[in-house]
Amino acid sequence: MKVAIIGCGAIGGVVARAVRDGAVPEAELVGVVHAEPVDPPDLPVVDFRTALEVADLVVECAGQRALAELGPSVVESAADLLVVSVGALTDDALLHKLRDSGPGGLHLCTGAIGGLDLLAATARGGGLDSVRIVTTKKAPALVQRWMDAEQQERIRTATGPVELMRAPAREVTAAFPSSTNVAASVALAVGDWNKVEATVVADPDAPLTSHVISAEGSAGRYRFEICNQPSPENPTTSGVVPHAVLSAVARLARRTGVFA
Structure with a gap:
């Protein structure tokens, strides 16, 4: 499964490097999409249009505004969308658009909690x-x-x-x-x-x-x-969140023998 990641901060950077290094054997990193003026020196960077053309799964790790702006285009393409910024879905119109505008599917990451x-x-x-x-x-x-x-x-x-x-x-x-x-x-x-x-x-x-x-x-x-534990890079999020994202990517890539 080819994976593109939107955002390269405390969550997206950890996820991108882990996928790049083979932490999810069934997944391959095609690149990160980010808005910062300086590209990360150790990761492939792609523009958003390229990500939609080549990725099977786009992982949103860039915050609620980025999800609202870019998410609909992802699901309208052939790619699936994995959402980390679940709070953006308080907007019912955005939720319906992401859920019903396929052919791409919508998946939500559990993030910092269980149950x-x-x-x-x-x-x-x-x-x-x-x-x-x-x-x-x-x-x-x-x-x-x-x-x-x-x-x-x-x-x-x-x-x-x-x-x-x-x-x-x-x-x-x-x-x-x-x-x-x-x-x-x-x-x-x-x-x-x-x-x-x-x-x-x-x-x-x-x-x-x-x-x-x-x-x-x-x-x-x-x-x-x-x-x-709070993330050492960003105390507003928990350090476990990138690993929850990686677990979700692994479930979506494997699709069998995992909890659903």
Whole structure:
């Protein structure tokens, strides 16, 4: 399977080098598409049009804006699209366009969390009455441009945990686009944006990035706690995310004998 990657940062760079070096035996890197003025010296660089012409799979690792701008062209070509920036799919029009504009297929990466398969199964099987996700990160990683100076300073100087927002998953994902792809993933798995309550907490002493997911319904009660090391290159994402992407690429390349 020929793979092109959009983005070459903390996620895309790790994925591209791993595929190049044979970490996924069934996959071959054809190149990276990126917007930076300086090309990575150790990776093949291709333009977007070339990527669509030669790749079987295009992996989006460049953020929500890049997905919105480039994703539709991928699925309209013959290539499949693997999405990392799941939070962009709060835009229903974009989700429908990516899902229904084939012939290329749409695939979503689980990223920094697990348990989505079980949540999807219980939502389908009997319904869920309540779903909550609480995301806790080191305080500086949660400062947003839309915050006024007072809010930003409150986060940067916090001496303990500070709850920044609690709202339906769609609202929280829009407010914290670099930190809440997980909330969007939970909502998409459950199939109901309004049923999922998301909370974002800034904690200056948090050693790890944590996501606590709890759900309750007719099928039972569930609780998942995921604690990840932040990426050393970009503290707004978890270090495990590139490896989740590589696992997804391997599943799509192999298509047999793997969990689906």
